[in-house]
Amino acid sequence: MSESEAGLPKPRLHIGLTGGIASGKSTVAAELAALGAIVVDADALSRAVVEPGSEGLDRVREALGPTAIAADGSMDRAAVGKLVFADPEARKLLNGIIHPLVRAEGRRLVAEAGPDAVVVQDVPLLVETGQADAYDLVLVVEADPAERVARMVRDRGMSEDDARARIAAQATDEQRRAAADVLIVNDAGLEDLRRTTRRVWEQYVAPKLT
Numbered sequence: 129m130s131e132s133e134a135g136l137p138k139p140r141l142h143i144g145l146t147g148g149i150a151s152g153k154s155t156v157a158a159e160l161a162a163l164g165a166i167v168v169d170a171d172a173l174s175r176a177v178v179e180p181g182s183e184g185l186d187r188v189r190e191a192l193g194p195t196a197i198a199a200d201g202s203m204d205r206a207a208v209g210k211l212v213f214a215d216p217e218a219r220k221l222l223n224g225i226i227h228p229l230v231r232a233e234g235r236r237l238v239a240e241a242g243p244d245a246v247v248v249q250d251v252p253l254l255v256e257t258g259q260a261d262a263y264d265l266v267l268v269v270e271a272d273p274a275e276r277v278a279r280m281v282r283d284r285g286m287s288e289d290d291a292r293a294r295i296a297a298q299a300t301d302e303q304r305r306a307a308a309d310v311l312i313v314n315d316a317g318l319e320d321l322r323r324t325t326r327r328v329w330e331q332y333v334a335p336k337l338t
């Protein structure tokens with residue numbers, strides 16, 4: 129069994145999946161899971177590490193103040209989102225608390241998947257956090273920014289300004305392309321995106337499993 133730098137067992141194939149907000153990553157991840165991959169979702173981990181009672185949430189309260197906490201004791205995600213996407217310094221503070229916790233938890237889940245697994249890590253900020261070299265293969269999903277804004281407004285009740293602020297807080301399409309081994313362009317329907325994902329599996333993943 130090969131080992132990662134940290135001495136943890138490596139999976140058979142370790143895939144990094146990224147893309148801008150609302151680009152289609154979760155759809156690609158779900159299709160890869162249906163093909164047999166184990167998916168580790170950084171967004172889900174970023175919620176788990178600030179659950180009520182966690183050290184992560186205590187640190188968010190200390191860093192951002194009591195307005196970061198809702199009446200029920202959970203993180204007030206709407207309030208924190210408003211704050212950090214308007215203020216790069218606050219975003220840096222929050223990232224500095226949450227990202228190391230997410231990375232540690234991600235490493236644990238990857239090791240737990242075992243040496244035979246194909247592991248896909250869905251990491252929205254893979255490029256921003258300089259992690260491209262940690263993967264055997266980096267998949268980047270790209271979609272038209274105007275379409276992504278429309279999806280956020282339609283599905284998540286965001287204002288156009290809030291949606292644009294999130295896009296502005298992330299890497300550009302050019303920066304993500306530069307890190308991509310495979311670029312998945314999501315410019316047609318959902319079924320087309322799933323079909324493209326199956327083709328990527330056939331071309332880049334399946335040959336490494338024989």
Ligand SMILES: CC(C)(COP(=O)(O)OP(=O)(O)OC[C@H]1O[C@@H](n2cnc3c(N)ncnc32)[C@H](O)[C@@H]1O)[C@@H](O)C(=O)NCCC(=O)NCCS
Pocket residue numbers: 148149150170171174204205206208209212219222223226227230251252253294297298
């Ligand atoms: C700011 C928070 C509270 C907003 O919560 P909310 O429920 O509205 O959004 P959610 O967590 O579902 O994130 C949705 C998307 O927003 C984008 N996003 C989230 N945080 C960031 C960030 N710090 N910088 C840039 N984009 C971000 C990502 O594309 C992510 O997929 C939350 O996103 C958070 O805790 N962010 C810090 C941790 C983080 O970087 N998460 C994303 C990758 S691990």
Ligand SMILES: Nc1ncnc2c1ncn2[C@@H]1O[C@H](COP(=O)(O)OP(=O)(O)OP(=O)(O)O)[C@@H](O)[C@H]1O
Pocket residue numbers: 147148149150151152153154155156171252279283314315316317318321
């Ligand atoms: N080609 C498409 N046609 C129609 N709807 C789409 C298409 N691609 C994605 N969507 C829809 O857009 C929304 C965002 O897609 P998805 O959740 O896969 O993106 P994401 O990159 O994981 O988002 P986030 O960064 O917020 O986690 C979903 O409601 C999805 O069904």
